[in-house]
Amino acid sequence: ILVKGTVGDGFTGDIGxxxxxxxxxxxxxxxxxxxxxxxxxxxVPATLPMNNCTEKEFVCRASxxxxxxxxxxxxxxxxxxxxxxxACAMEFCDFEDKNQCGWYQPALEQMSGNYSIHITNIFKWxxxxxxxxxxxxxxHCPLIDHxxxxxxxxxxxxxxSNGEFGHVADIATPVISLTGPKCKIVFWNHMxxxxxxxxxxxxxxxNKTSKLWTQSGSQGPQWNRAEVFLGIRxxxxxxxxxxxxxxxxxxxAVDDISFEDCSPLVIPGRPCTSDEFTCANKxxxxxxxLCDFVNDCAxxxxxxxxx
Numbered sequence: 001i002l003v004k005g006t007v008g009d010g011f012t013g014d015i016g017x018x019x020x021x022x023x024x025x026x027x028x029x030x031x032x033x034x035x036x037x038x039x040x041x042x043x044v045p046a047t048l049p050m051n052n053c054t055e056k057e058f059v060c061r062a063s064x065x066x067x068x069x070x071x072x073x074x075x076x077x078x079x080x081x082x083x084x085x086x087a088c089a090m091e092f093c094d095f096e097d098k099n100q101c102g103w104y105q106p107a108l109e110q111m112s113g114n115y116s117i118h119i120t121n122i123f124k125w126x127x128x129x130x131x132x133x134x135x136x137x138x139x140h141c142p143l144i145d146h147x148x149x150x151x152x153x154x155x156x157x158x159x160x161s162n163g164e165f166g167h168v169a170d171i172a173t174p175v176i177s178l179t180g181p182k183c184k185i186v187f188w189n190h191m192x193x194x195x196x197x198x199x200x201x202x203x204x205x206x207n208k209t210s211k212l213w214t215q216s217g218s219q220g221p222q223w224n225r226a227e228v229f230l231g232i233r234x235x236x237x238x239x240x241x242x243x244x245x246x247x248x249x250x251x252x253a254v255d256d257i258s259f260e261d262c263s264p265l266v267i268p269g270r271p272c273t274s275d276e277f278t279c280a281n282k283x284x285x286x287x288x289x290l291c292d293f294v295n296d297c298a299x300x301x302x303x304x305x306x307x
Contacts, residue, residue, distance in 0.1 A: 123163025140193030158242035196250025
């Protein structure tokens with residue numbers, strides 16, 4: 001049994017424990033529930049419904065229906081209860097419910113395992129709003145969010161009053177199993193201040209991290225829209241990386257993050273129509289999408305020179 005205390009954003013709050021007791025702890029003679037082994041970061045009930053699924057399949061929580069593991073976290077609900085899309089990257093997040101929609105900071109999770117390290121003053125992503133700013137902070141941090149355009153609205157930002165020049169703060173999605181050919185991430189960013197650093201969007205797989213988009217320097221005192229094409233990818237994470245500038249005068253913030261057109265293609269249970277092109281992998285796409293420099297078929301057969 002582990003009792004974990006987490007440091008808040010200031011010193012005016014201590015946690016105390018006293019008079020701890022274990023009651024009614026005699027040996028239990030009944031049957032304990034079995035706990036399924038799942039990937040890290042996935043919360044599941046202690047017991048699963050009756051099923052004949054293999055270890056390479058996902059068990060739908062309500063029905064016990066089996067689906068391929070790659071159908072989990074692919075932006076398309078394949079289970080009747082949507083359980084295959086729980087604990088996954090959310091299609092849209094505006095932070096208004098004051099949670100981070102599954103985005104997490106790997107570096108902070110590693111540090112939290114070492115109880116001697118205090119993470120209060122580390123350069124990191126956190127939720128913020130204009131109503132919580134101190135006087136003068138609005139010169140380099142958003143006074144209003146992009147969702148509600150009020151001081152009460154929430155956003156995600158990397159506070160440059162923590163950390164030092166060159167420090168990096170990463171925040172990532174849970175693993176996304178598969179996306180479709182037109183998938184993109186759209187978000188609004190706020191980068192204002194004389195010494196602001198940079199913001200990057202990265203794609204991370206098990207053995208490789210690639211940069212998809214970057215922006216540095218002050219972009220003005222307003223929210224700016226950004227769009228990053230993802231396309232067909234599998235078993236990857238999207239990472240926002242903020243880099244600390246030379247001083248505290250510049251915070252990077254993001255809001256209203258959405259994944260658009262990210263569901264994978266589905267092979268129809270019918271022949272393709274006369275207005276559609278039959279891909280080599282049996283997918284159907286509109287003929288207008290042929291030879292448009294976009295891999296709409298997922299196997300590039302719609303861009304073949306032999307068409």
